[in-house]
Amino acid sequence: MDDKSMDHQSENGDAENAEEGPLLVQLRKEKENMETEFGQKRAKFKELFLQKEVELEGERQQREALMEELRALQRELDETRSLLLVTQCEQENELESERRRHHEEMASLQHILKENTEEALRSSGRYEKELVRYKKHAERLEQELHELKAQQAQDSDNSVENLEESMRKAQEDAEMLRSLVVPLEEEIKALKDKLRSTDEQLHVYEAAFTGLVHGLGSGTLSDAVRGSSPAEVLSHLDDKLNSLCKGLQAEKASRSDLEMYVAVLNTQKTVMQEDMDQLRKQFQEVCQLLEREKRDHTCLKRTWQMANDRFLEAQQAHVRDLARLQAVLTADQQRRLAHLRRADANRPASPRRKDAETAALPPVSSAAGTNSELVPCPVQEPELQEALHSVSPLPTSSPKPGHRFTAVEPRLFSKASTLPGRATNDQRMRSSPADLNACKLSPASLLAAKQSHRRSLSSSDLPSDTDNCLAVPAARGMEDTRSLGDYGGAILNAGGIGLTGDQLSALSDETPEMEARRSLMEVARTEHDDGFCVGKRVVSDKEWRLLEEELKRLRERLCQPCEMCSNYELQLQQVQRDLDRHTKELGTARQDLSHERDYRQQLEQRFADSATDVQHQMSELQSRLSASEAALAETQQAHAESSQQAQQELARLHSQLVALRDQAQRLEDENNQLLGRYVAKARQLQDEPINLPDSLEELRFQCLQLQEDLIKVQLDKETLEENLRGQILFLRDQASSELNCKQQIERTLTHEADQLRRQLDQLISVREELEKERQVREEKEKCLQACEARLAQLTSQLDERVVSLQRGHDQLTTTKEKLEEEVQRLRSRVQTLQAELDNSEAVQRDFVKLSQSLQVELEKIRQSDSEVRWQHEDDVNECSGCKKALHSRKEKPHCSHCGKIFCTECLGRVVRSGPKLRPFPVCNVCHTLLDRDTAPYFSSEPPQTPS
Incomplete structure (x- = not known):
């Protein structure tokens, strides 16, 4: 319709142009306004789009930077954890190695102390024997001296010649004694030097004998010898040595008694534990038996109830039958x-x-x-x-x-x-x-x-x-x-x-x-x-007889007792008796259990006392664990370094966060600047002149085209807004997730820092304990030094006393060597005789086994003439030689000569026979009988003993 009007207007010419002039101006103004608005909106959309792209790019870069930092922090955290774990493992390994080394040192020290104790005991025994011998020699000399004095007194009364002769003999005796004393003194000096050099190596391990050695006194050997006779010196040394031996024997006896007491306590503990386990098992069995008896009693009670109900039903049925019979009587x-x-x-x-x-029956009152x-x-x-x-x-x-x-x-x-x-x-x-x-x-x-x-x-x-x-x-x-x-x-x-x-x-x-x-x-x-x-x-007579018979049967049924009830009654009585018996047994078992519990508590108290003593002894050994202080210091240093690195990393992350905030502020400022630039561009577009077409048709066409472009732009605007809105939501979610991730990382780091702080506190407490242990160790070392000084003093005194006991060491050594050679010769002879005796007994046993085996084989050969030699597989279940169990037919091969069944090991020998010399498997006995060139089967090993 619009097109037709436009064609009609174009035909009219200039008349119409005059009328349309104001309309074109108005349309041009509207078009300009629309273009201006469209340019502004397009500039705003473009600006907003560029701004969102910039923000998105910034957020993406920030996200990538945060992810990189997160990965770096995670790597550093993993490295810190691995370092901490390695440090802990190294510390544990070092502690274990130190503990093992301390145990080994203690074992070696105990072994050395035990060897020194045994050596001291042997030396004291040897010295005691030497003292006895020296005492006998001194007594003999004193007896000779008394005899000489008596003889001299008798001779002085007789004549002067006898006096001169006695003086000469006395001088000879004095010279003889001097010749004996001088070598003995030289020998004593040499033995003293040798003993001093030996005791310098052992004085550290003889702290256990300080009390015993202290009882020997403080006098020296020279003081004891000076102004005393040889008999008094020997008696004095004998007394000292006896006291030393008694002290050593008492310590050895007390140690052996303690070991025996500990062994007896361990044995009693083991026995009591076994008894307790056995009693516990018996108590559990009794409880299970009681539960089973209760269940049986409940089942029997239920069965009794069922039987009682059946009995009542039967009685009710009998009463009904009697009522029916009564009803039919005339x-x-x-x-x-x-x-x-x-x-x-x-x-x-x-x-x-x-x-x-x-x-x-009570009396019944009757009426008048x-x-x-x-x-x-x-x-x-x-x-x-x-x-x-x-x-x-x-x-x-x-x-x-x-x-x-x-x-x-x-x-x-x-x-x-x-x-x-x-x-x-x-x-x-x-x-x-x-x-x-x-x-x-x-x-x-x-x-x-x-x-x-x-x-x-x-x-x-x-x-x-x-x-x-x-x-x-x-x-x-x-x-x-x-x-x-x-x-x-x-x-x-x-x-x-x-x-x-x-x-x-x-x-x-x-x-x-x-x-x-x-x-x-x-x-x-x-x-x-x-x-x-x-x-x-x-009723008739026949019916009456039937009623009588039925009545008899009912009476018989009523008179018969219920077998089920009697059986249930017997079972119930038996269950009650069993329950009483089990109750008594349970009471007895509980009494025994209470006694055993009391006895076990006493034993545990004794063991606890013994354990406290052992713990007191072990506390001295645990004092040496202070060597782990260096490892602990290293661990603390590593922990301090890791905590410092974590703090540095947190500071770096904080600085990066501040930098990111500054960058976001800068980007926002730039965005505002760009927004002002695009506004200037829109103004420039608005200031440009508007060129409209001259004809109405072109103007209308341009308006329609602009309207379509406006619709497209609006659609693009809505699409872009939706896309931007979705991107904004996505970016917000992403930012919130990154923020949550960041907070989670911060919480994780805070938690790890707290854990490291707690570990540091634990290490500090351990360090304090180590300081206490170090103080205790220093005190123990001071005590040890005092004991070593006392031991050195006592060792020097012991050296001076033991020198006097080494005078006859050479003679005893030679005698001992001779005796040892004699003992060795006799021992070798005894070993030789014992070996010969063992060989003869073994040969005798082999001969006995051989004779028994040969007798059995001979008896079997004699009996084989009266029966079939070939044994059937189903009749034999074991090897005829080694008595090994045989199950299948494949495991039951026959001997080709005697026909008996053997295992594959017993049929390992082969005999060739026949014109073609075919190999035949045979047993050991048949191989010995058939092959005369080889040794018999009993030559290498004894035969099986016949069962």
Whole structure:
């Protein structure tokens, strides 16, 4: 439509141009305004786009820089951790090596001390022997001197010649003594020098003998020798040496006693631990057995409950059967039964039964003579007596002759359940086997009931139904009579109840069958009151006999005890006995366990005391662990360096963060500057002249084109805004994630710094402990130096005392060498004789084995003539030679000569035979018999001993 109007206007010419002049001006102004707005918006969009690109580039660079820093920090942190781990491992290794070295040094020192102690003991023994020999020699010299003095005194009395001769002999003796003393003094000096050089090497390890050596005194040998005779000097030295030997022996005995005591304590501890383990196992077994017995008791109790329920159901079924039998009896039959009951009651009963009847049946009060026309009869029938016997231990009782007879209705039988005081289910669950046994009939009452029933039951003596029908209305108006259920309840109440209330209620409650039967009987009774006559029978003789037989079977079933109940009762009693026995055993085991626990506590107290002593001794050894101080110092230095590096790294990161903030501020300033530049450009575009087309069609076309360009620009603007918005959100998320990562790194570094700080605190505490240990070590070293000085002093004194004991060392050495040579010669001779004896015994044993083996083989060869030599694989399960077990047929090869089965090791020999000299595997015995050129099988090793 617009195109048509434009064509029409173009045809009109100049007239229309005059009219369209103001419109073109207006359109041009609108176009200029739109171009100006479009330029401004495009400049703003471009500026915003460039700004976002710059920000994105800056954020990307910042992110890359932070990632690089993070990786560098992670690498440095890993290196620090590895260095710390290596340092800890090195420290642990050094501590372990130092500890091992200290243990080795202690072991070596103990070994050296032990060797020195043994050497001192041997030297003291040797010196003691020398002193004994010297003492004997001094005594002999003193005896000769006394003899010479006595002889000189006798000679001086005789003559001067004898005096001169005695003087000459005295001078000779003095010269002889001088010749003996001078070499001895020289020898003593040489031995003293030698002993001093030897003791200079051992004086460090003889601190244990300070107390013993201190007891020898402070005098020197020269002081003891000066002004004393040789006998006094020897006695003095003997006393000193004896005291030294006693001290050494006492120390050795105390040490051996201590070792023996420790060994005995360890043995007792081991034995007690084994006993405790055994008692613990026995206690666990007893507990398991008790739990198993409890479970069995629970199962048996549940089974008892099931059996009790079954028994009650059976009794209820029997009562229902008796009620059915009673319902079909006629009055004539009931009358005859009453007659038989009176006959049985008139018979003399046993005193025991009379007492039971008197105790069971209470007296029944009768009314004034209104009921004299009724026939007297027993209150209970035989069937009901049997039923009552099954639920009560009381025997049946017969009524007195004065009691009146009343007909019993079937509905009144249910009144036996009206017993006072019902028991609950818990009482029934707690009913013991004794209560169930009390419910059973005594043998005498059962036999009497059976005999009376046999005498009373007869099909010809039953009363008629007429009396029953006549007696029913009268029975309703009688006050001196009672129903059968009431009478049975009175008997049960008088004689004592053997069953619980629930059991009696289960026996006596009416069932649906009993209710239906009672309703039928009431209906029939109302009809019988008007139409029945005397003597009319209800059932035939055949049916009556069947009823009698059924009644007998029911009575027999009621009289038989329940085998299941008796078995359960026996099992329950056995379980109770086992439970009592196990309870006693458990009490005994607990007492034993308490005794063992007390004894173990005493032993542990003793061991704790011994452990404290050992710990006190080990504390001296632990004082040498101060050598690990250097390693600890190195570790502290490494930790300080790592912490310093971490602080430097944190400072560097902080400086980089400040630099990044400055850079972001600078970029923001540059962005603002660029924004002002683009605004200037937009202004320049706005100031430019606007060139519009002259024709209206071109103007309209340009307007449409500008409108389309504006739509495209708007679409591009919206797309760009969406893209920029998404990029802004992405950059914000990225920045937040980087910030979170940075915070996580800072937290991790802070946590690690805290850990390193705690480790530093621990190292400081360890260092303080090491300082304390160093102080203790210095104190111990001072004590050790004082002890060494004391030991040196005592060693010098010991040197001076021991020199006197070395005078006869050469003679003892030569004697010892001779004796050692003699002992060595005798020992070699004894070894040679022992070896010859062992060889002869071994040869004798081999000969015995050989003779036994040959006898067995000879016996086998003799027996082989009477049986087949080839053994079957199924008959032999072991090798005939070495008795090795053989399982499969492949493991059972035969000997080609004797036919016996051997293993592959015993058939290792081969014999060639036949014209082609084929190889045949044979056993050792057959190889010896067949091959005469080789040695027998028993020449290299003894044969197997025959079993």
